[in-house]
Amino acid sequence: xxxxxxxxxxxxxxxxxxxxxxxxxxxxxxxxxxxxxxxxxxxxxxxxxxxxxxxxxxxxxxxxxxxxxxxxxxxxxxxxxxxxxxxxxxxxxxxxxxxxxxxxxxxxxxxxxxxxxxxxxxxxxxxxxxxxxxxxxxxxxxxxxxxxxxxxxxxxxxxxxxxxxxxxxxxxxxxxxxxxxxxxxxxxxxxxxxxxxxxxxxxxxxxxxxxxxxxxxxxxxxxxxxxxxxxxxxxxxxxxxxxxxxxxxxxxxxxxxxxxxxxxxxxxxxxxxxxxxxxxxxxxxxxxxxxxxxxxxxxxxxxxxxxxxxxxxxxxxxxxxxxxxxxxxxxxxxxxxxxxxxxxxxxxxxxxxxxxxxxxxxxxxxxxxxxxxxxxxxxxxxxxxxxxxxxxxxxxxxxxxxxxxxx
Amino acid sequence: xxxxxxxxxxxxxxxxxxxxxxxxxxxxxxxxxxxxxxxxxxxxxxxxxxxxxxxxxxxxxxxxxxxxxxxxxxxxxxxxxxxxxxxxxxxxxxxxxxxxxxxxxxxxxxxxxxxxxxxxxxxxxxxxxxxxxxxxxxxxxxxxxxxxxxxxxxxxxxxxxxxxxxxxxxxxxxxxxxxxxxxxxxxxxxxxxxxxxxxxxxxxxxxxxxxxxxxxxxxxxxxxxxxxxxxxxxxxxxxxxxxxxxxxxxxxxxxxxxxxxxxxxxxxxxxxxxxxxxxxxxxxxxxxxxxxxxxxxxxxxxxxxxxxxxxxxxxxxxxxxxxxxxxxxxxxxxxxxxxxxxxxxxxxxxxxxxxxxxxxxxxxxxxxxxxxxxxxxxxxxxxxxxxxxxxxxxxxxxxxxxxxxxxxxxxxxxxxxxxxxxxxxxxxxxxxxxxxxxxxxxxxxxxxxxxxxxxxxxxxxxxxxxxxxxxxxxxxxxxxxxxxxxxxxxxxxxxxxxxxxxxxxxxxxxxxxxxxxxxxxxxxxxxxxxxxxxxxxxxxxxxxxxxxxxxxxxxxxxxxxxxxxxxxxxxxxx
Numbered sequence: 001x002x003x004x005x006x007x008x009x010x011x012x013x014x015x016x017x018x019x020x021x022x023x024x025x026x027x028x029x030x031x032x033x034x035x036x037x038x039x040x041x042x043x044x045x046x047x048x049x050x051x052x053x054x055x056x057x058x059x060x061x062x063x064x065x066x067x068x069x070x071x072x073x074x075x076x077x078x079x080x081x082x083x084x085x086x087x088x089x090x091x092x093x094x095x096x097x098x099x100x101x102x103x104x105x106x107x108x109x110x111x112x113x114x115x116x117x118x119x120x121x122x123x124x125x126x127x128x129x130x131x132x133x134x135x136x137x138x139x140x141x142x143x144x145x146x147x148x149x150x151x152x153x154x155x156x157x158x159x160x161x162x163x164x165x166x167x168x169x170x171x172x173x174x175x176x177x178x179x180x181x182x183x184x185x186x187x188x189x190x191x192x193x194x195x196x197x198x199x200x201x202x203x204x205x206x207x208x209x210x211x212x213x214x215x216x217x218x219x220x221x222x223x224x225x226x227x228x229x230x231x232x233x234x235x236x237x238x239x240x241x242x243x244x245x246x247x248x249x250x251x252x253x254x255x256x257x258x259x260x261x262x263x264x265x266x267x268x269x270x271x272x273x274x275x276x277x278x279x280x281x282x283x284x285x286x287x288x289x290x291x292x293x294x295x296x297x298x299x300x301x302x303x304x305x306x307x308x309x310x311x312x313x314x315x316x317x318x319x320x321x322x323x324x325x326x327x328x329x330x331x332x333x334x335x336x337x338x339x340x341x342x343x344x345x346x347x348x349x350x351x352x353x354x355x356x357x358x359x360x361x362x363x364x365x366x367x368x369x370x371x372x373x374x375x376x377x378x379x380x381x382x383x384x385x386x387x388x389x390x391x392x393x394x395x396x397x398x399x400x401x402x403x404x405x406x407x
Numbered sequence: 408x409x410x411x412x413x414x415x416x417x418x419x420x421x422x423x424x425x426x427x428x429x430x431x432x433x434x435x436x437x438x439x440x441x442x443x444x445x446x447x448x449x450x451x452x453x454x455x456x457x458x459x460x461x462x463x464x465x466x467x468x469x470x471x472x473x474x475x476x477x478x479x480x481x482x483x484x485x486x487x488x489x490x491x492x493x494x495x496x497x498x499x500x501x502x503x504x505x506x507x508x509x510x511x512x513x514x515x516x517x518x519x520x521x522x523x524x525x526x527x528x529x530x531x532x533x534x535x536x537x538x539x540x541x542x543x544x545x546x547x548x549x550x551x552x553x554x555x556x557x558x559x560x561x562x563x564x565x566x567x568x569x570x571x572x573x574x575x576x577x578x579x580x581x582x583x584x585x586x587x588x589x590x591x592x593x594x595x596x597x598x599x600x601x602x603x604x605x606x607x608x609x610x611x612x613x614x615x616x617x618x619x620x621x622x623x624x625x626x627x628x629x630x631x632x633x634x635x636x637x638x639x640x641x642x643x644x645x646x647x648x649x650x651x652x653x654x655x656x657x658x659x660x661x662x663x664x665x666x667x668x669x670x671x672x673x674x675x676x677x678x679x680x681x682x683x684x685x686x687x688x689x690x691x692x693x694x695x696x697x698x699x700x701x702x703x704x705x706x707x708x709x710x711x712x713x714x715x716x717x718x719x720x721x722x723x724x725x726x727x728x729x730x731x732x733x734x735x736x737x738x739x740x741x742x743x744x745x746x747x748x749x750x751x752x753x754x755x756x757x758x759x760x761x762x763x764x765x766x767x768x769x770x771x772x773x774x775x776x777x778x779x780x781x782x783x784x785x786x787x788x789x790x791x792x793x794x795x796x797x798x799x800x801x802x803x804x805x806x807x808x809x810x811x812x813x814x815x816x817x818x819x820x821x822x823x824x825x826x827x828x829x830x831x832x833x834x835x836x837x838x839x840x841x842x843x844x845x846x847x848x849x850x851x852x853x854x855x856x857x858x859x860x861x862x863x864x865x866x867x868x869x870x871x872x873x874x875x876x877x878x879x880x881x882x883x884x885x886x887x888x889x890x891x892x893x894x895x896x897x898x899x900x901x902x903x904x905x906x907x908x909x910x911x912x913x914x915x916x917x918x919x920x921x922x923x924x925x926x927x928x929x930x931x932x933x934x935x936x937x938x939x940x941x942x943x944x945x946x947x948x949x950x951x952x953x954x955x956x957x958x959x960x961x962x963x964x965x966x967x968x969x970x971x972x973x974x975x976x977x978x979x980x981x
Contacts, residue, residue, distance in 0.1 A: 161577070178574060183450040183470045336555065336574070336581030338451045340489075343496035346579035347530050367529050374492040377465045377485075378456050385464065 002248055002256035005223070007231045008207035009247045012099035017134060020141040023102040029147045031210035035110045036149075043114045044070055047209070049217030051229050056082055056165075056202030057277065057306040058382070059228065059295040068189035069115040069197040077117035078198040079108050079151075080174070080188075081206055083124040083131070084158045084165040087278030088329070089309035092233035093203035095245060097124075097131050100207065101138035105153060107206030110213055111199055112151040119152050121193070123170050126158040162333035166381050167200040168192075169335065180337040181381035204233060224250030225294035232293055232308050238274075239266050239314035248293065255289040258312055269314035273398065277306020279326050280386035282393035283319065302393060304386070319394040319401040320356045327352045330387040341384030344375045348391060358405050365402060369395060411477045426457055426468035426479055437481055438490065438519055440497075440607060441556035442469040445921050447565075449557055452497070454519065456489050457481045465489055491523050499530035500579075501608070502551050508609040513917055515607035516554060537582065542592035545614055545765040546600055546913075550582050553610040559583060559602035566906060568881040569712065570981045571596035583610070586981065595715050595980045597880070599708035599904045600762030600913015613762050613786050613914055617793060620783060623754040624667035631754045632742075633663060634674040634734045634813075638760040638824030638909035639787050641930040645916040646791025647801060651923070652930025657806025662799050663758075663790075664807055670746075673809055674757065675816030677730040677737065678823040678832070680952065681705065682943035684969055685727045685829075686837045687960035689899055693870070698722040700875075700890060700897040703829050705729045707767035708904025708913070710973055712880050717887050718975030726970040730823065731757050731764055732773050735780030736968040737813065741956045745812045750776065756783045758790050760824070760912035763904065775968050786914025815948035818849075818938030825931045826878035826908030827854035827861055830901040834865055834874075835942045841867040849941050855932065857907045857925050860885060862897070874899045879906040 006012065015022035023029070035043050048063030069077060081104060085093040097104060108120045124132050135155045142148050161179045163169045168182035171193050192198025208230060212220045221229045233247045234257060241263030248257065258264065258274060265271045273283045276293075282303030284291070291297050298305045313322065327349035334345040351368050354360045372388030372395075379385045395402060408419045413430050420429040425448070430437050441452035448470045456465035460478035465486065473479075480486065498520060505511050540548040555574070560583060563572045571594040575584040585594035602611045623629045644654035660671045689701050704710060704725040713724060728736070734757070739750035757764065761784075767773070768781040794801075809815070819835050822828030831854045838846050853863045854874075859882035862875040875897045877883045883902045889895040905911045907924035910931060918924060935941060943949065957964045 183448075183467065185472060331578060334578035336576070336578045338453055339497050339554070340453050340493050342555065342579055342581065343500055343530075347496060347499070350531070350533075363529075370488070370492060371496075374489045377463065378453050378489045378493065380450060380453065380467075 002252045002260040004246050004261070005231050005249050006247045007211050008096055008103070008204050008233060009099065010211065011103065012095060015100065017099055017101055018137055020102055020138070020145055020147075023100070027214070028102050028210070029106055031213035032106050032109050032113070032147065035113055035213050040070060040114050040116065043110070043213070046217045047114070047212060050212045050220035051217075052205065052208055052212060052220060053228055053295060054202060055204035055208070055232070057304065059305070062201065062205055065189055066111060066114050066199055068187065069199050072190050072197040074197050076119070076196045077115055078193045078196055079112045079115070079117045079120040080170070080193060080198055080200040081108055081120065081122040081203060082165065082167060082170060082200050083122050083203050084170060085125050085128070085203070085307070086162040086165050087307040087309055089235060089237045089311050090278055090307040091235050092245065092308055094128060094131060095233070096203050096207050098134060101134055102142065103207045103210055104203055105138060105142050105148065107209035108153060109148050109151045110209050111201065111206070115197065115199055117199070118150050120154070121174055122153060122155045123164070123174060124155055124157055126160045129157070132157055161335070163335045163381070163383050166383055169381070170200065171198065178335070180335045183380060225292055225297065227296045228294040232305065234293065234308045234310050236262050236310045236312065238312040239269065239317070240264070240312040241266050250292065250294040252293050253290050254284065254293060257293060257310060258289065262310070262312065265312065265314050267314070269316060271312070272315045272317055273313045273319065275311040275313070275390065276309065277304040278309045279329055280304070280383070280389050281306050281309070282389045283397060285397040304389070319398040320352065320405060323390050323394050324349075324352045324356045326390045330383070334383065338380035338384060340375050341379045341387065344371055344379070344384065345387055347371060348388065352391065355402055355405050358407065360406055362406060365395065365406070409473050409475045409477070411473045411479065413479045414481055420473060423472050426466060426471050426473060427455060429473050430468065430479070430481060435481055437468045438522065439469055440515055440519060440554070441558065443558050443605065444919065446558060446561050446605070452554070452556060453493050454490055456486060458483050458486055491525065494519055494523050494525055495528045495530055497554055498525060499528055499532055500534060501554065502534050503532065508552070509612040509615070510609035514609060535582070540585070540591050541614065542590035543596065543598055543614070543766065544769050545598040545762040546591060546596070546603065546611060547614050548591060548611050549609060550584065552608050553583050554608055555581055555583060556607060557583070558605035558607065559611060562601040562605035566879050566881055567597070567599060567601055567904070568884045569595055569597055569599070572602065586979065593978075595978050597708045597711035597715065597904065598763040598766050598913070599880070601905060603762070603913055604918045613788065614765060615789060616765070616783055616785060617789050620756060620785060620793075623756070623783070628752060629754040630669050630748055630752045631667065631756060632670045632672060632738055633668045633756045633758060634672050634731065634738075635659070636674045636731065636757065636759045636761070636824070636909065637678055637821055638912060638915070638927070638931070639758055639790075641824065641910060641927045641934070642760065642787050642915045643791060646788065647794050649801065651926045652933065654801065655806060657808065658801055658804050660809055661804050661807035662794060662801060665799055665804070666793055666797060668756070670810040672734070672738070672742070672813040673816050674730045674734055675820035675823070676813045676946070676948060677733040678820035679817055679943035679946040679949050680733055680969070681727055681730050682819060682832050682836050683949065683960045684965055685725050686833050686840065688725055688727065689833070690837065690841065691961065693872070693898065700895055700900045701725055702900045702902055705823065705829060706902060706904045706909075707761065707763035709880070709883065709902045711763060711766070711976070712883065712904060713887070714973055714976040715978050715980060716884070717891065720887060720890055721973055721975070723890060724973060726972055728969055728971050729767060731759065731784075732767065732780055732971070733969045734813065735768070735773065736775045737952075739776035739778050739780065740968060741952065742813050750778060754783070755781050756785060757781050758787065759784050760787050760909045760915045762786060762913035764914070772971055788914060788916060791916065812948055812951070815946055817943055817946050818935035818941030819943040820946075821935045821938060822931055824909045825855070825928045826857065826903050827876045827901065828908065828931070830854045830874055830876050830899070832943055833899070836944045838865065838867060839942065839944065846942070855928070857921060857928060872899065873897045874901070876901040878903045878908050880904055
């Protein structure tokens with residue numbers, strides 16, 4: 001039976017998030033103090049040793065990323081916290097920021113010290129104005145206490161564009177431009193915000209940092225799946241009994257999450273599919289439920305861990321209906337910069353809609369597969385590359401739902 | 408250096424080279440669409456994608472730097488399927504009216520569609536149905552054809568610092584539009600037309616007025632007179648399959664007569680005249696403590712720019728009209744009188760390398776002859792179309808001379824077509840006027856070339872005159888910011904709106920690269936060298952004009968016909 005393990009949610013519900021004294025009393029800011037007692041390279045090595053990988057979805061080794069920014073010489077460097085939590089069904093970053101904002105600030109300050117940055121930004125989703133208030137109060141309190149030292153943090157608010165969760169589009173947005181991704185390389189660690197070395201990590205990643213510094217990289221690396229250690233905060237939605245959140249070690253399987261913590265499919269119905277990682281996540285059938293909630297295990301089955309959203313669908317759900325909503329979402333949220341995404345998301349929505357309306361043919365299915373295949377390898381950024389995944393995985397695992405509708 | 412293998416060919420390229428550059432160096436052609444050789448890399452059309460060993464994703468060759476040991480494949484089935492699919496996607500959202508398009512047979516998308524033999528596009532044809540914008544007399548926009556490459560935006564914002572264009576909307580609805588999604592006329596657009604050169608397709612073009620010319624030629628009551636701007640000859644040959652600069656002037660003149668022009672005259676004549684008026688204006692300002700530095704006024708894109716962005720500095724602009732407008736005012740007065748022609752019958756057409764000239768001719772103040780001074784402005788490209796339609800074989804056509812009284816010109820007028828030319832022409836004359844000595848070497852090399860800002864000092868009998876030359880409005884901005892701040896060290900500044908000067912004007916044959924601009928500049932100086940007379944004040948017909956009509960530079964008649972002043976545009980700018 002799966003059990004929760006709270007690292008990033010260690011203080012959630014236990015302390016008053018708007019009282020920094022309670023955070024400090026619970027051991028807060030000791031890690032920052034400890035970090036500042038280490039030299040930068042040793043600190044980065046410790047983070048590397050933990051094998052912490054980014055919790056925003058890309059799963060890049062956090063310490064390695066920090067090292068790139070550290071070793072790039074520049075008169076100014078930045079730390080950016082990606083709090084543009086726009087992935088439907090995902091609210092883990094909100095939980096962390098609402099329940100324990102200081103842990104995020106502390107994680108950012110540790111990063112700032114490690115790479116030599118004295119300025120941080122939190123880019124917060126536009127739909128979270130109340131979180132912005134909490135963050136600003138937390139920053140004021142931390143400044144008043146002097147715990148951040150010379151590290152300054154500012155909150156910037158998004159304006160509702162999903163693509164701004166993509167790190168380089170986020171940078172463009174902070175700079176005051178249209179939220180469009182940049183091509184990489186150069187990566188932000190070398191050339192990011194205003195052309196300066198910039199570390200962008202997800203809220204959940206930063207919230208892990210104080211604990212890693214405090215308890216050591218080895219301790220962290222031993223938790224969960226070895227290649228993607230630690231915990232993951234999951235948010236359960238859809239046709240599941242317990243529509244709530246859990247933080248579990250990354251060795252936990254999908255089956256344990258859905259049937260154990262999640263309490264199984266609601267209303268006594270049969271399970272059909274689960275989509276993990278947000279709107280662009282792959283659809284997973286019953287036969288693959290014993291896969292662990294870790295980055296590599298998910299990749300191996302053609303799915304993604306992504307943001308950790310877990311969307312459960314029962315037998316009554318028609319996959320084409322569900323996917324049609326998703327393709328509509330991506331047509332709306334494509335920024336329009338690169339041709340295959342700008343045109344491709346619209347065509348994908350058109351073709352899925354055609355099939356849904358009973359007007360599609362086998363040729364349309366073939367075209368969807370070709371289009372999806374091209375988009376996933378040719379689009380400029382992760383949005384366009386990931387957008388076809390729901391279509392391609394449902395065409396693979398639930399082909400009957402499509403075929404039943406063909407003319 | 409990095410060792411890379413592209414399509415099995417091993418090579419070594421400098422670190423930081425893109426796959427595209429590396430492939431070019433060994434003769435492997437990778438298709439591009441958003442890429443522009445003189446602009447920042449965009450990486451947004453994805454037509455240049457290639458396979459890189461070890462990478463799941465395809466890499467856009469235009470932006471991806473090579474690394475040591477990189478193995479690239481540019482022609483695999485996977486690559487070809489991706490490129491074809493991307494082209495099909497772009498084409499399915501692009502009007503299929505190539506036959507009617509201003510860029511038919513000169514379109515990068517059309518070329519790619521041919522190279523990748525796009526036949527039955529599996530995606531349904533769905534264009535956006537956006538309205539064309541004909542709000543300006545010079546440039547139209549057809550946003551339905553826009554492929555969102557962003558090249559026009561860079562030309563407008565980075566090269567020209569005008570900021571008239573930007574992206575509006577998101578996803579499939581994104582369009583490139585004038586500021587605040589309004590019309591071009593309401594934007595700060597200066598009508599320089601550099602966006603036209605940048606556009607790979609037919610989304611922006613010149614407002615075509617060829618039919619007006621054909622109607623005038625067909626009208627027995629109209630006497631159609633034309634003037635040719637200095638920069639046109641070096642480029643017109645490109646429109647009819649000749650090498651840059653190889654169209655002989657007399658054959659060009661003969662070709663225009665074949666089209667039906669009654670009289671062929673030359674803007675070069677009024678270019679020489681401009682030197683006398685503007686040179687004397689400069690000397691007057693220097694002597695009497697007038698507003699300095701004085702800037703040139705020949706480039707209508709520049710005039711639109713200063714009226715929009717530096718209206719407080721309009722007193723710095725020379726009061727001289729542009730050579731086109733001086734010509735227009737004289738053709739229906741002095742020349743009509745000389746030729747004993749009723750000026751009401753004259754239909755005055757100018758052939759210009761420029762789109763902004765169409766606007767300039769329509770300015771309400773340009774009616775000093777008692778008529779609209781210039782009735783019609785056609786670009787080099789429009790004349791090219793007429794030449795192609797007429798089927799003239801320029802290799803076999805015998806040459807012809809210009810008509811009298813406003814057809815003679817000097818080498819000093821020829822070089823007006825290149826950035827720095829007005830300055831050099833002015834220096835050739837001013838030097839002799841001030842010092843009373845003959846200038847033995849007329850070549851002021853320092854004023855020449857495509858470099859954005861050039862400066863020079865000239866000693867005029869002990870008075871050192873400092874001059875500067877800018878081409879491209881972003882460069883003009885640098886000089887004008889100094890003027891506004893009161894720190895400009897110059898007495899005289901030449902500004903041409905377009906990079907390289909008029910040879911790179913918005914009405915010239917579609918000019919993708921600066922290398923082509925340099926080629927035209929070089930041909931301009933070849934033409935200058937070949938002129939017997941190379942100083943404006945020695946132009947015999949200009950001398951006659953002063954003797955019989957104007958009497959003196961800056962005199963009463965000049966003031967009336969050849970000078971003007973400009974006013975603030977009061978446009979919304981960013």
